[in-house]
Amino acid sequence: MEYRLRALKGYEPAHGNVDVDSAEPLNRSPNEYQRYNLFSPAEWLIELITSLAGLLLLIAMAAVFWSMNGKPLSAWPGPVSLNTVVSILSTACTAALMHGVSAFIGQLKWLQFKQEPQKLSHFEKFDEASRGPWGSAVFLTTVKWNLATLGAAITILRLAFGPLAQQVVGIEQRNVTASNDQISFGYTTVYNRNLVGQGIGNSGLSSRPQDAAMQSAILQGLYNITVPEIFRCTGSCRWKGSYVSLGFKTDCNNVTQATLNTASCGSEPNLPSSNNCNMTTPGGIDIATRFIFTQSATTYYMNTTFDDSLWDTPKGLPRILQTAIYRATVDSNFNSSHVNVTECSLSLAAYRYTNASADGNEFSFGQVEEIDFELGSWGVSDGPLTFRVNASQTLDTPTMEISSIDLGALANFFSSNVVVSQWVAGNFENHGFGVSAALSGDVDIPGRFQKMATSMTSYLRSRPDSKLALGETLTPTPFVVIHWPFMLGPVVIEVAAILFAICTIIQNRRSRKVPLWKSLALPVLECQYDDQFGLIHSEVKDIKEMKKTAETATVRLE
Structure with a gap:
């Protein structure tokens, strides 16, 4: 007995002309999926950009910490407070980081189902793991550990990214001295x-x-x-x-x-x-x-x-x-x-x-x-x-x-x-x-x-x-103190995300027999489940063609 997810009207296997940025030859076998240049938007360009953006945002945050360490809080030049800037940078960094991690977990889902038989319920667990911490926690406890496990762990750990970044910045009161000829005591x-x-x-x-x-x-x-x-x-x-x-x-x-x-x-x-x-x-x-x-x-x-x-x-x-x-x-x-x-x-x-x-x-x-x-x-x-x-x-x-x-x-x-x-x-x-x-x-x-x-x-x-001994006034002033050990957490999370990205890209570039569908929903509509052979397969091999058809097709729920 065969269960079929109804396909979008107009879906056909890719054949004929291929996009000009394709890095693969045209004479593919029927089991191979259309692949493109590494830096193509259909491949990993967006994920590479967001991963790099996350790294740059982390470096920018570290630069802010370095520049303000040991300085009075009043030396901060921006109209927005230092803590607010740190919050913005940490939020943007985790957002950029998780865009790539989510896509990589979604792609590893297809890789795992290609490499060995999986419970069909794992399909949903991979999908939930790419969406947030709760799905990642369920994934870690119910699915055999694989490369996607690292992505699930990163998804959970990134919850600590912002609080740890805020902990890096400490404020302590220090006395700022200034000479003053009105400050004196006598000696003789x-x-x-x-x-x-x-x-x-x-x-x-x-x-x-x-x-x-x-x-x-x-x-x-x-x-x-x-x-x-x-x-x-x-x-x-x-x-x-x-x-x-x-x-x-x-x-x-x-x-x-x-x-x-x-x-x-x-x-x-x-x-x-x-x-x-x-x-x-x-x-x-x-x-x-x-x-x-x-x-x-x-x-x-x-x-x-x-x-x-x-x-x-x-x-x-x-x-x-x-x-x-x-x-x-x-x-x-x-x-x-x-x-x-x-x-x-x-x-x-x-x-x-x-x-x-x-x-x-x-x-x-x-x-x-x-x-x-x-x-x-x-x-x-x-x-x-x-x-x-x-x-x-x-x-x-x-x-x-x-x-x-x-x-x-x-x-x-x-x-x-x-x-x-x-x-x-x-x-x-x-x-x-x-x-x-x-x-x-x-x-x-x-x-x-x-x-x-x-x-x-x-x-x-x-x-x-008597003579006058002139002194200095001490004005309590808030100073920025950077607690670098707390920065170790965000750095470890970012490094883990970069390694996760590199490993995922390398594994998926080795074969065209694994579709590059990431966490997209459209390929799921095209997939068919054959319970006789325990297979999921699709006639559409080109993700660009799939997206193009989706833009022109009109559908409703049966």
């Missing part, structure tokens, strides 16, 4: 209020004019008050240079036992329940305490000594003064316990500040390095009025100067009853309690003195005569 190598000649030529230490701003810095540190750094910056800024500035440092040690070992105690006349002690720290600072049983006891005592070696030529930068703080707790009878004696020194110092940065109201240094000067580098210049450390090429430091008048005023303040103070708990009338409230109890004395030195150093850097 001089502490000199220029008081020479202002009526202090014959004044003693106690008559030195005080520096109110310096006093404020000292008290802010001792009272643990945080004051923002003084700088100028709008937004985010940075300073790439290294700046050396004059400052202060402290060094504190627990000298409790050594001090208590020097204690000399005794009672007051006519008051046997009293016990007053005098003691001296290893640094030579005197401490006095008092005690009256059930009445009162010293819980805080602070004393300071001015370091006379300041007037000599010291080793390194000079130590200005030393301070000792006595603290204790008392019980209900005013017996002392938890006695602690801490000795701290205040010295001049020089710091190298590197990689400063600011963000809004926050300012910080990336690195703060204390400079260790050579022994004996500090000396007196211009008589007894100025101390100076000469510039050092080895340490990369400038010349620094400090007025002895200002140092004297500083020492005088630390010797005043603002700092030198005591607190007696109980039945005692306290007057000179100074900063006792800030340092009594379990306060971290070394930490407070370190904060005091930092505050004093910041004051020097913010003085009106």
Whole structure:
């Protein structure tokens, strides 16, 4: 029994004249189909063009990535956004790629049916595989693998082409720097209020004019008050240079036992329940305490000594003064316990500040390095009025100067009853309690003195005569970052499509016994199925003739 698909009216086997671009001789056997030059539209010209177009579009996409990699997004010149262009290129690339892949799968259908018997249902599965991913997935799982399997895999994988191409483009925020003379912070190598000649030529230490701003810095540190750094910056800024500035440092040690070992105690006349002690720290600072049983006891005592070696030529930068703080707790009878004696020194110092940065109201240094000067580098210049450390090429430091008048005023303040103070708990009338409230109890004395030195150093850097370190503004800017590993997916898909095209063309050019009908619908109407022999055959051999007849024939469904 024979099943026939009704042919278009006027279909006849090709004979007579052949198209001028035919690459085959005219004397074909009855089983041979009309073939043409490789670059004929009836052969593979269109598929070759689309395959080449897909490759060129992929190269164009890679060129876009290469040109924009590491550049600000604002450098993109087109009126259309970068992501949109990538989307257009990837869509066009897959469209061109799939035009050829679809045609090649359709053509391999005829090749497979020519090479060996196939289930007639496979005819539809080949056709569905050439149409889209679902048909390709069915084809991969139900049809024996062949060259068309590669085409089906490409059809499925091309779904990832666009998303992977989009993943290649990444946007990250980077700071773009620009020099700005309004961006600055202060640093200084001089502490000199220029008081020479202002009526202090014959004044003693106690008559030195005080520096109110310096006093404020000292008290802010001792009272643990945080004051923002003084700088100028709008937004985010940075300073790439290294700046050396004059400052202060402290060094504190627990000298409790050594001090208590020097204690000399005794009672007051006519008051046997009293016990007053005098003691001296290893640094030579005197401490006095008092005690009256059930009445009162010293819980805080602070004393300071001015370091006379300041007037000599010291080793390194000079130590200005030393301070000792006595603290204790008392019980209900005013017996002392938890006695602690801490000795701290205040010295001049020089710091190298590197990689400063600011963000809004926050300012910080990336690195703060204390400079260790050579022994004996500090000396007196211009008589007894100025101390100076000469510039050092080895340490990369400038010349620094400090007025002895200002140092004297500083020492005088630390010797005043603002700092030198005591607190007696109980039945005692306290007057000179100074900063006792800030340092009594379990306060971290070394930490407070370190904060005091930092505050004093910041004051020097913010003085009106300080130098300005000019910085750069940091403007957050979106930059294009190309993630090349994601480009591997589209490249593999394109290369696979090119190889698929080459293999399909080579296999189909070997014999004229396989029709070059690709995925066309017209040849199906011409084909006949002979169930007796299990054959599909057609009398029409020339695809051009078939198309020409289709243009002139008029048909309707029976």
